[in-house]
Amino acid sequence: MKYNLYLPITLLLLPFVLGCGPAKKESDGNIIAKGYDRHVELHWPAASQASSYLILVSSDGKNFSPRATVQDTMYMDFVNDLGQNLNLNYKIVALNENKEETELGSTMVTTNDFSEEELLNMVQYYTFRYFWEGAEPNSGMARERIHIDGEYPQNDRNVVTTGGTGFGIFGILAGIERRWITRQEGVDRFEKMVNFLENADRFHGVWPHWLHGETGKVKPFSPKDNGGDLVESAFLMQGLLAVREYFKNGNDQEKAIAQKIDELWKAMEWDWYTKGGEDVLYWHWSPNHGWEMDFPLKGYNECLITYILAASSPTHGVPAKVYHEGWARNGDINTLVNPYDYQLTLKHNGAEKMGGPLFWAHYSYIGLNPKGLEDQYANYWKENTNHTLINRAWCVENSQGYKGYGEDLWGLTASYSVNGYAGHRPGKDFGVISPTAALSSFPYTPEESMKVLKNLYYNYGDRVFGRYGFYDALSPEENYYPKRYLAIDQGPIVAMIENHRSGLGWKLFMQAPEIQNGLEKLGFNREAK
Structure with missing residues (x-):
């Protein structure tokens, strides 16, 4: 008919x-x-x-x-x-x-x-698919962005991200453990990824922020940012070292992957990025523009993992004073503020009064376990938990009167925004909630984060949830519901939910002997093994 x-x-x-x-x-x-x-x-x-x-x-x-x-x-x-x-x-x-x-x-x-555990499993699985089904096919790496609405203003559909891939790696490992994919499927994907990275552009062993997935050639992140990106490469190596630990005692194919990762790790010249021996690490170096970006990594933000890896390198390590004099500013990294009666002991760069965007509590802690992690500057579990609770309290208080804000809709971080892209935080709040903020905080605030998950799924539904999990951002105030994803926001969701559920990423990264040595070198105490 x-x-x-x-x-x-x-x-x-x-x-x-x-x-x-x-x-x-x-x-x-x-x-x-x-x-x-x-x-x-x-x-x-x-x-x-x-x-x-x-x-x-x-x-x-x-x-x-x-x-x-x-x-x-x-x-x-x-x-x-x-x-x-x-x-x-x-x-x-x-x-x-x-x-x-x-x-x-x-x-x-x-x-x-669904029970809460089933809901959590569902969200984690859907987000895993960003890195599995949504990956760029030639490289196996995570695409920088996926727009379900089909618009790619920068014509960058096949541009891959090094940092976002590093976060997503933990999701693929979780996928193997949870049998969403077979071990062999995971092995084959990691083999493709590592082979691509072995031949991709590197600058003193350090990858750029973006790469063209079809060719492995650098895609400039900005006019002068066309060389090594030390921070994004640290996020990537954080994941790769977890893969090395996962496969190092496996079959011949798995051992070969672990060996290649070890070679890539040892080729990273962390000491080069001190600009010839200064007591601080620099974010960027370009073969065309040298050190003109001039971005020293000083004070607290998302970059702690960069110093941990730099100190841990067995071939190009930096001395402990680079951490203490550069990152910690000779002790000036400390402060003492108590917004909403939650104490912060680290001076968050540019956000000293109430803490920075929530990705600062996520990116460095995808593999680095903050539980029991303490040095002379902070207890990192307490710092991250309080940072999260302050961010939540700001949204619950909602002094600007944004629609939707409350105990079941909170979380300010860097994401898409109504007018482009922004690093949202208390004091820099445009009425935009980023689901990654609360969902990646499950280890710190499981009950509070679950309220957000339920509200988004049950009450907002298809406006905020699609084939790769929750979309990047929303604003009930502006009726803003873009059907767009970013790797750097999806990756922490799947990785940190798994850390909340099983601690998988933390166990793998923290068991690496170089990391244990590096933490000891920098004066960290670890109650949680």
Whole structure:
């Protein structure tokens, strides 16, 4: 049966509402459906000459109604309007350019109320897919950004990020452990990734912020930032060392990956990035512009892991005084403030009164375990927990009166913003909540973070949740719900949720003998092994 798609919509859909579908069927039974708590995910094979697909649903197996028309072969149907604990029957109908229809098949699926653990597992799994399904195919690396809305203003769809890949690496390791992928699939992906990095542009052993995924050539991050990026490379090596530890006693292929990572690690010239022996590390060096970026890593922000790795290097290590005189500013890194009665002992750069954006409590601690980690400047578990609670308290207080803010919607960090990209924090708040802020804070604030997860999923639904988990940012105040992802925000979600659940990333990174030696060299005490 064919339908004239130029009829009024009520007449067009009437056969489906009454339960009379097209007579012709292709690949019946090939529709794959997975039911969650409040949504269903559907996949189906592409049909020849199809220009779009009509999705229909029935709760009684007879009366079907339309849900959406899409060009993709995947659809996530949020079913709040249909109820809870549902038994649903879906049909997929292919539409060609002449608006002729062919039914591809149907399938049954159920939805069920999820426990908190099931919700956490769901969010972690969906976010893992950014780094697994969404990776750039030639390199296996994480794309800098994925825009579901299809717009790439910088024409950078296949540009990969070194730091974001480092965070996502922990997600892939979690995927192996949780059997979302096989061990062999993970091995093959890491082999591709390491081979790419071995041949990609490096500058004194240090990768740039961005690389072209097809070629491995540098993609300048800014006009003078076309060389080594020490901080992003530290985030990458944090992940790679965890992979080395995971596979170092494995089969021949796994040992070869671990060996290549070891060679890449030993080739990183951390001492070069002291600009010839100064007592501080510098973020950038360019073969064209030298040290013109002039960004010394001083004072507290997201860069602690850079000093840990630089001190830990067995080949190009820096002395402890570079940490104490550079990073810690000869002790001037300390302060004592108590916003909302939560004490901070580190002077957050440019945000001394209430702490910086929340990614400062995440990026360096994807592998570096803050539990029990203490030196002469701070107890890092207390610092990060209080930093998170201050950020939350600011949003709960909501002195600027932004719509939606409260105990179930908080979290300011760097993300997309209404007018581009911004580093949101208390005192620099534009009414934009970044899901990564609360979700990556699960180790520090599990109950408070769960409230945000539930609110986003149950009350905002498809406005904020897609095929790779929660989108990067939202603003109920501005009715701003971009369907866009950034690797540096998705990576901490999957990695820190896994650290909250099992401590996997922390265990792997912290067991590296060089890291243990480096922490001792810098005067760290570690109660948590």
